[in-house]
Amino acid sequence: MKLFACPSCSQVVFFENVVCERCNHALGYEPESNVMLALEPADGGWASVGAKADDRPWRYCANYEHGVCNWLVPADGADGFCLACRHNLVVPNTADVANVELWRNMEVAKRRLFYSLIRLKLPLVTRAENPEGLGFEFLSEDPNADGHVMTGHDEGLITIALAEADDAERETRRTAMGEPYRTLLGHFRHEVGHWYWDRLVRDAGLLAPCRAVFGDDSQDYNEALQTHYANGPKPGWQNEFVSHYAAAHPWEDFAxxxxxxxxxxxxLDTGRAWGFKVDPRVDREDALTAEIDFNAYAASTPIESIVEAWIALAGALNALNRSMGAADAYPFVLSEAVIRKLAFIHDLVHGRVQADVAPTEPQVEPSEQAIA
Known part of the structure; x- marks a missing residue:
């Protein structure tokens, strides 16, 4: 996530800001140009002012009125919802103040997901445009129904339990599931991975190269999940998978x-925006040394550069968290097999996977692959 500056006064501002604390201008994020605009009221909407000013009139996403979105849409456009919110199908009851607060947490995570998807120039299709388009339902528990709302994906429809937006409830579920990491943003990124498997692998005719990396996805999915939950993770899963849940089925491994x-x-994009350089004094062999001076979203950036910088940055983040008595920011290990899978995803999102070409092997030194 990049850092932004107020176009009116150059004050540093952040992705979720709606007002500049220095000059008091209203702020809104314009996703297509990836800029924060400073705004003043104008006929029919808002006018941009300052360094990023143009002649186009703007208005906030319709969900701005609920305090859950600060993205902008053209005032003369037909769609009242922004590029992210137009994918919403079911949202919480806004008459309930507690629900709105949970929904706000949902939208913060969802907009950070869309920031990445847009930066990577990935396809985005709504349910109105295609029956298997991407849509979100944020569902509350029904006190009259048995069981809980299950977070999951079904042919483009992503359901996320509203309870996941409550930190205490999510931590309870994380502990019960034996997971080292569970966040709203993690849910969004995982579930949208299933949708992109449909779009970029299945529909693009790339099943063979994907199966060469992730395994045969034609095995019975429900049976595989039942086996996973009944027997626990596969022994030695750490050598092949980024998480024990990834070992359940190739679809889950991909997601x-x-x-x-x-x-x-x-x-890494955040680290670059903040000018991070990791250079431990005791690191004589530069195994945990990196300067994040590249664009991690660029197609031209090699996966080797991304992984090597990530190993150093994640190690530093974990050490800082431990100094604060907090859990590791990234409690995972990148094995050689996982790095190969990340390389496949990197090539896939940038359109470099071909049906008749074997995946390339990323060149990362084994001694640099573990993240404590």
């Missing part, structure tokens, strides 16, 4: 790896 690719690229 988990996809999510981690987005974790890595966006956090």
């Amino acid at each position: 988990e790896t996809w999510a981690h690719y987005l974790h890595i690229t966006d956090t």
Whole structure:
């Protein structure tokens, strides 16, 4: 995530800001140009001012009125919802203040997901445009129904339980599931990975090269999940998979790896925006040394550069968290097999996977692959 500056006064501002604390201008994010605009009221909407000013009139996404979105749409356009919110199908009851607060947490995570998808120039299709388009339902628990709302994906429809937006409830579920990491943003990145498997692998005729990396997805999915939950993770899963859940089925392996690719690229983008350089004094062999001076979202950036920088940055983030008594920011290990899978995702999102070409092997030194 890049850092932004107020176009009116050059104050540093952040992705979720709606007002500049220095000059008091209203702020809104314009996703197609990836800029924050400073705004003043104008006839029929808002006018941009300052360094990013243009002649186009703007208005906020329709969900701005609920305090859950700060993205902009052209005032003369037909769609009242922004590029992210037009994918919403079911949202919480806005008459319930507690629901709106949870929904706001959902939207913060969802917009960070869309920031990455747009930066990577990935296809985005709504359910109105295609029956298997991408859509979101944020569902509350029904007190009259048995069981819980299940977070999941079904042919483009992504359901996320509203309870996941409550930190205490999500932590309870994380502990019960034996997971080292569980966040709203992680849910979004994982579930959208299933949709992109449909779009970029199945529909693009790339099943063979994907299966060469992730395994045979034609095996019975429900049976594989039942086996996973009944017997626990496969012994030695750490050598092949980024998480124990990834070992359940190739579809879950793909979605988990996809999510981690987005974790890595966006956090490196943040590190670059903040000018991070990791150079431990005791690191005599430069195994944990990196300067994030590249664009992790660019097609031209090699996966080797991304992985090597990530190993150093993740190690530093984990050490800082431990110094604060907090859990590791990235409690995972990147084995050689996982790095190969990340390389496949990197090539896939940039259109470099071909049906008749074997995946390339990323060249990362074995001694640099583990993240404690």
